C-alpha cells in the first residue's frame with residue numbers, strides 16, 4: 071500500500087524471522103472464549119513478531135509490527151518516538167531504533183494507554199525518555215484498569231512507565247528541526263487518544279483511531295465509543311491531504327483514500343446496526359443478521375472479526 075503513495079522512499083530492516091504482520095492482528099479470536107486473555111496471547115505473539123522499519127519522509131520512520139505502530143524522528147535533540155510497543159519486542163525495537171541513528175531516546179509520546187502502545191514505556195524511560203501523553207492516559211496507566219472485552223485487569227504501571235508530561239487539548243513540540251503537533255480527539259477508541267502530526271514532513275500518526283484494513287477495537291471500559299470513533303475518522307480526514315503519509319495504529323502505512331474507505335464502512339455498519347436495533351431486534355438477532363457481511367472478507371481478518379465488531383457497535387447504539 072505504501073508503494074502507491076508518492077514521495078515515500080522505503081528502507082526495510084527485518085529484526086528477526088517469524089511472524090510478519092502486526093502481532094495483535096494474528097491473535098485468534100477464540101481467546102475471547104475464556105481461558106486466555108487476548109492480552110496474554112497478544113504479548114506472546116509479539117515476542118515472535120517481525121519489525122519492519124519503513125522510511126517515510128524527512129527523516130521520519132515507522133516501525134511496523136512491534137504492537138501498535140511506532141513513529142520515530144531521530145536527531146541531535148535525541149530521538150522522539152511515538153508509542154513504545156510490546157515489552158517482549160524490546161530488543162528488536164532497540165535494534166531497529168539503533169539502525170536509524172545513534173541518537174539517544176529522549177522523548178516518548180503515547181497515543182493512548184493500551185498495552186500494545188505502552189508496554190515499552192518503562193525501558194524507554196530508563197534509557198532517557200520523558201513521556202508525554204493525554205492526562206487520561208496517565209490516569210489509566212496510574213491505576214488498576216479493567217478492560218471487559220479483553221477479560222483482563224491491568225495493574226498500575228511501574229512509576230517509570232507513567233507519563234510525566236501531560237496535556238488536555240493539544241501540545242506542540244519543537245525538536246530536531248521539526249514541529250510535532252499533538253491533538254486530543256475527545257472520546258473515540260479510549261478517552262485519551264491523541265494524534266501526532268510531523269508538520270514539515272507531512273506525516274500523521276493517528277494512534278488507534280485508524281486501523282488500516284482491520285475493524286478497530288473500541289474500548290468502552292476506558293471511555294471509547296463508536297460515535298467517537300467515527301468522529302475521529304472524520305477529524306482525521308480534515309487533517310490530511312492526498313500527499314500526507316499516514317501511520318495507523320495497526321496495519322500498513324497508508325493515506326487519505328484508505329482512511330475514507332475506513333470511515334465509510336464504519337458509518338455504514340453503524341447505520342445497519344442502529345436500524346436493526348431500532349426495529350427492536352436483540353443483540354443475538356442482530357449478530358445473526360450479519361450487518362458486516364459485505365466487509366468481513368477484507369476487514370474482519372484481524373482480532374476484531376465481524377461478529378465482535380457488531381457487538382462493539384451495538385454497545386454504542388443508544
Ligand SMILES: [Zn+2]
Nearest residue numbers: 182184259278
Ligand atoms: Zn488501542
